[in-house]
Amino acid sequence: MPRWLPRAMVMALALVAAFQLGTWAFHQLTSLLINVLIAFFLALAIEPAVSWMAARGMRRGLATAAVFLGLLVASAGFVTLLGSMLAGQIVNMVEDFPKYLDSVISWINQTFHTDLSRLEVQDSLVHSDWLRRYVQNSATGVLDISAQVLGGLFQLLTLTLFAFYFAADGPRLRRALCSVLPPARQAEVLRAWEIAVDKTGGYLYSRGLMALISGASHYVLLQWLGVPYAPALAVWVGLVSQFIPTIGTYLAGALPMLIAFTVDPWYALWVLGFVVVYQQFENYMLQPKLTAKTVDIHPAVAFGSVIAGTALLGAVGALIAIPAVATLQAFLGAYVRRYDVHDEARVSGHRRRAPGPVLVRVRKALRLPNEETAGPDVIAPAEPLPGEQGGATRAEPGGEGPEDRDH
Known part of the structure; x- marks a missing residue:
């Protein structure tokens, strides 16, 4: 051995x-x-x-x-x-x-x-x-x-x-x-730490501000309709709608709709309409201004990150998933080199297609008769002047034209 x-x-x-x-x-x-x-x-x-x-x-x-x-x-x-x-x-x-x-x-x-x-x-x-x-x-x-x-x-x-x-x-x-760590690595670690602080803090602060605006708006509506427990429902809508992306607003709006339905079924429709309108206002006007400099990630990426965070860490993972992805995105954006992309139809999304057979038939049907016979390169003859009518360019009954009489 x-x-x-x-x-x-x-x-x-x-x-x-x-x-x-x-x-x-x-x-x-x-x-x-x-x-x-x-x-x-x-x-x-x-x-x-x-x-x-x-x-x-x-x-x-x-x-x-x-x-x-x-x-x-x-x-x-x-x-x-x-x-x-x-x-x-x-x-x-x-x-x-x-x-x-x-x-x-x-x-x-x-x-x-x-x-x-x-x-x-x-x-x-x-x-x-x-x-x-x-x-x-x-x-x-x-x-x-x-x-x-x-x-x-x-x-x-x-x-x-x-x-x-x-x-x-x-x-x-x-x-x-x-x-x-060596000095070069120290700068990278401090930069990554700063990016994480900016993205995580910016995400929570922007979401907190939007939760405050959303809760105040829904509180005004619920108080105006006379729905009971308006403060609690407004706080519920504000928090759930902001910390659950994409579908959080509709999940949060289900509870005030149910409470409003017990008062009057029409009040539930009012709450539903307000939730839908406010969601569009938040997506296209409020959120871009508040999150443009903090967390700017695609909604699909945000939704997928929340699902992944929930699968890994439960409810807490859903809460920290978006700032973690935003931090990773900002860190990669700081170190990954990007190149210019050629302006092609597959990249820009604007692709010109040749006219189909139906469109060609419609164009042919709309053409004038003289355009069809003359062709694209032939110019149609001009109409004769009023003084030239009566045979200015054709032979007279005697068989002599204007040139024959001169001779």
Whole structure:
């Protein structure tokens, strides 16, 4: 046996063991790595606001805390508004349940000629085995939901902590990263970091501004129509329509349409028409002015990036997908060389086609008779003058023309 074979076998086994250990560790730390990635994008998003306050004399840690406090207040207000709306709807449904039950029982009695009463139906529902099993399963589900809520709160705390340190210690983090790179690489890393900050922060700020305008516009409409829970519905429309591209406006408009339908069916049509008109106004007038210098990507690319982000990271991936793609696009645009494109029909989209047989027949039918007989290169003879009529150019009855008489 060669002397190198045992050493090679040991090295191969060590590499396989290291690979298996690394794979196991990566799977165990996947949730932590995802939280770090989300926290990094959140820190990039609030970096402009933190830098703006730090440039005016505020400590960077205090500025970061102020930004997070504002985000916390806004999130709490949004949850409170939606919670009040849902609680109000649930209370109304519980109060109106006897009326709904009476109407259903009346319809069943008239249709199937039965003699049911509400008390009998309620008694059968209360003492049914199905309801007992449902209550038991719900009690078990409450424990699972409580565990999920606690896990979500811990994950949110971890994300907030990492994002706070990334934003507060941003200069120190960049300095530590650049200290292990040569000067040429340092410039590239700092440039990429600046592009990421501009695109991510610009995307969120522009979307936030458009969400504010959209929410205010829909609030005016809903308040004018007298639709209940107008503030909560306006906040819902503003946020969902801006952070879900392409179809977010129509998904967000479904809830106020449903609430408006309970008031008056015509109000639902008013809401639908306003949603469609506002979407066109936003796409062609408002959005190009606000996002021209921040995030300028094709709608199809934005929609595809959101789908990919949702498949990878869920709802949070859908939120950070567009700024990530915009950052990658800007970074490639800064380093990828572009060339002029020849002006051809396949590139410009304007392609001249030869006239078809139907068009040729129509042109022939519209031509004058003398144009058909004379041809394109023959000029038709001019009409004779009034004094030349009566044989100025033809022979007289005697057989002599004008030239013969001179002789």
